Amino acid sequence: MKTTKYLIIGQGLAGALLGAKLLEREAEFLIMDAFSPHAASQVAGGAFIPIVFRTLKKAEMIDEYLPALFNTYDSLEKLTGKKFLHMIPSLKLFNRDDIHKWQAAKKSTAGEFIKDLHSQVDISGVKPGFCGAVIEPSGWVDTKLLTAGMGEWFLKNNLLIQEKLDYNRIEFKKDGMIVNGRIKAEKIIFCEGAGAFHNPWFGNAGFSLNKGEILEIEVPGLNDDYIIRGDVFVMPLGNNRFRVGATYDQNNIDHYPTEAGKQQLLQKLDAILSLPFKVVSHHAGIRPSIKDRKPVMGAHPHFPQLFIFNGLGSKGVLYGPYRAIEMADFLLHGKALPAMVDVNRYF
Ligand SMILES: Cc1cc2nc3c(=O)[nH]c(=O)nc-3n(C[C@H](O)[C@H](O)[C@H](O)COP(=O)(O)OP(=O)(O)OC[C@H]3O[C@@H](n4cnc5c(N)ncnc54)[C@H](O)[C@@H]3O)c2cc1C
Numbered sequence: 001m002k003t004t005k006y007l008i009i010g011q012g013l014a015g016a017l018l019g020a021k022l023l024e025r026e027a028e029f030l031i032m033d034a035f036s037p038h039a040a041s042q043v044a045g046g047a048f049i050p051i052v053f054r055t056l057k058k059a060e061m062i063d064e065y066l067p068a069l070f071n072t073y074d075s076l077e078k079l080t081g082k083k084f085l086h087m088i089p090s091l092k093l094f095n096r097d098d099i100h101k102w103q104a105a106k107k108s109t110a111g112e113f114i115k116d117l118h119s120q121v122d123i124s125g126v127k128p129g130f131c132g133a134v135i136e137p138s139g140w141v142d143t144k145l146l147t148a149g150m151g152e153w154f155l156k157n158n159l160l161i162q163e164k165l166d167y168n169r170i171e172f173k174k175d176g177m178i179v180n181g182r183i184k185a186e187k188i189i190f191c192e193g194a195g196a197f198h199n200p201w202f203g204n205a206g207f208s209l210n211k212g213e214i215l216e217i218e219v220p221g222l223n224d225d226y227i228i229r230g231d232v233f234v235m236p237l238g239n240n241r242f243r244v245g246a247t248y249d250q251n252n253i254d255h256y257p258t259e260a261g262k263q264q265l266l267q268k269l270d271a272i273l274s275l276p277f278k279v280v281s282h283h284a285g286i287r288p289s290i291k292d293r294k295p296v297m298g299a300h301p302h303f304p305q306l307f308i309f310n311g312l313g314s315k316g317v318l319y320g321p322y323r324a325i326e327m328a329d330f331l332l333h334g335k336a337l338p339a340m341v342d343v344n345r346y347f
Contacts, residue, residue, distance in 0.1 A: 001178075001182055001184050002161075002183045002184070003183075003184040004183065004184070004185050004186075005027065005028040005029065005186045005187065006022060006027060006030075006185065006188075006189060007030050007031075007032060007179060007183060007185035007187070007188045008022075008029060008030070008032070008188075008191055009031075009033075009165050009188060009190045009191060009192055010032075010191035010192040010193060010195065011031045011033035011035075011147060011150070011151055011154070011160065011191070012039050012042075012143075012191065012193045013040075013044075013143050013146065013147060013316045013317070014191040014193065014288075014309050014316070014320060014324070015033065015191035015309075016146060016147050016150040016151070017072065017320045017321055018309050018324045018327055019150065020072070020075075020076055020150065020324070021325055021327070021328035022328055022331075022332075023159075024075075024328075025328060027328075027331075030159055030160070030161060030183065031154055031159060031160050031161070032160075032161045032164075032165055032179070032180075032183070033151070034162070034163060035151075038255035038283075038284070038286075039193055039194075039285065040193050040212075040287055040316070041143040041144065041147050041193070042143075042147070043212075043214055043283040043285035044144075044285065044316065044317075045140065045233060045235060045243055045245040046143045046317050047090075047138075047139070047140045047227060047233055047235060047317070048069065048139060048141070048317045048318040049090055049138050049229075050113045050138070051114070056101055056104075056108075057105075057109070057110055058108075058109045058110045058113065065318050065321075065322050069317070069318060069321050069322070071321070072320075072321035072324070073141060073321070076146065076149070076150065079153060080146075080150060080152070080153050081149075082148075082149040083145075084142040084143075085141050086140050086141070086142070087137060087138075088138065088227055088235075088236070089115070089134050089135060089136045089138055089227070090134070090135040090228075090229050090233075091121065091123070091132050091133070091134055091226035091227070092132060092135060092229045093121060093130040093131070093132055093228065093230045093272060094132070094133065095131065096119075096131055099117075099119065102114070102131070102133055103117065113136060113137070114134070115134045115135065115136050117131070117133055117134075118132040118133075118134070119131055123226075124221055124223045124275075125223055125273055125274055125275040126223065126228060126274060127271075127272055127274045128274075130272070134226070140235055140317070141317045143317065161183065163180065165179060165180060166180055167198075169181060170188070172305075176305070186305065187305050187306075187307060187331070188305065188306055188307065189307040189308070189327075189331070190306070190308045191308075191309050192310065193288045193310065194285075194286035194287070194288045196288065196308070197209060201300050201306050202296070202306075202308045202343065205290075205296045205310075205311075205343050205347075206291045206292065206296055206343075206345070207288065207291075207311075208290060208291045209250070209253045209286050209287065209288065210248055210249065210250050210286070210287040211247070211249040211255075211284060212245065212247055212249075212284065212287055213245070213246060213247040213249075213257055213261035213262065213264075213265065213283070213284045214243060214244065214245035214265075214282075214284070214285075215243070215244040215245070215265050215266075215279055215280075215282050216237070216242070216279075216280045216281040216282075217241070217244055217269070217278060217279055217280060218240050218241055218277060218278045218280050219240060219242055219273065219275050219276075219277040220240045220275070221240075222236075222242065222273065222275055222277075224238075228272065230268060231268040232244050232246070232265055232269060232272075233245060233246075234269070234273070241280065244269055245265070247261045247264050247265060249261070255284050255285055255286060256284055257282040257283060258284070261282075261284065262282055288310050288312060288313065289313040289314065290311040290313060292345075293313055294340050294341050295312055295319060295323050295341045296308055296310050296341065296343040296346065297309050297310075297326065297330070297341045297342065298330065298337050298342045298343045298344060299343075300343075301347045307327075307331065308343050309323070311341075326338075326341070
């Protein structure tokens with residue numbers, strides 16, 4: 001029987017980041033993951049941006065999130081030898097009617113991230129008539145490559161068990177738990193993404209799942225100096241390939257790409273692109289979103305050996321690194337979690 005202090009369930013972005021933070025702190029842990037190609041981290045756009053377009057304000061806690069983001073992805077790139085953080089400015093397209101709002105935003109606290117305002121965007125492949133705002137820092141994380149790279153590393157170091165946790169096979173003992181009949185753990189931290197909806201202990205911790213669909217397209221000649229952002233983002237991947245996303249659907253929670261989702265993305269794409277394009281692939285996944293759009297973290301109120309680190313929603317790339325540090329500090333040093341992310345708000 002394998003024994004460990006901490007057993008992390010799930011090695012999507014959340015489990016990989018928490019594992020990395022426990023590793024840094026030399027804690028004893030194992031990760032159990034049943035890989036799914038439909039998990040959010042396998043299909044995500046992975047984009048991050050420091051301002052909120054709806055309000056044109058600086059994103060909440062961005063001064064905390066960004067340094068953690070840079071430090072964490074940089075150190076994981078060094079650990080795995082893979083490149084998954086891509087820094088690239090965003091070009092937000094907007095209509096002339098909104099220019100005053102953007103000029104005001106440039107003078108506000110969001111202004112440090114608005115590098116340029118253009119009264120006319122003139123770049124290859126984008127329809128004329130748009131104004132534009134260049135936003136930096138911005139970029140994307142290849143979450144599929146990150147989880148694959150970290151998975152390889154954990155496996156090579158005997159820290160990853162590739163199997164599914166069966167909730168019915170957690171036996172509670174005086175000195176810990178026996179999981180799937182063969183792993184003894186003192187504490188379990190659930191990082192199951194949308195799978196947590198079925199978790200008997202945390203399934204009702206505020207989940208409000210959100211399906212997303214995403215396309216990869218080929219557009220020879222389209223400018224690839226920016227993530228172009230209209231009502232969808234168009235993110236350059238190299239070799240004339242671009243990722244386009246994403247839809248939001250709270251009613252049909254499954255991982256099947258739909259014709260309706262594709263048409264929605266194509267319509268929004270048609271509104272901004274002037275060049276012909278070909279759809280190369282189409283995927284769907286489920287965001288582990290929470291009603292109040294904040295992560296859910298911490299210990300179960302009645303089962304103090306069970307923990308959750310989840311609810312990264314649509315902003316996992318930005319929230320994940322900072323929140324994984326908080327979660328590791330909570331687990332290892334009992335450092336209190338901020339009330340706004342503490343899972344106890346749903347119990
Ligand atoms: C279409 C789409 C676009 C997105 N775009 C962006 C974006 O641009 N920027 C951004 O920041 N975020 C984006 N996201 C959100 C982002 O993907 C998530 O925030 C993040 O990936 C969630 O990671 P996670 O580890 O919590 O969940 P997941 O990636 O779902 O990982 C959970 C893991 O746990 C495993 N698991 C579950 N149950 C068990 C079990 N019982 N036993 C063993 N293993 C189990 C699963 O197989 C999986 O490997 C997008 C999501 C979607 C769907």
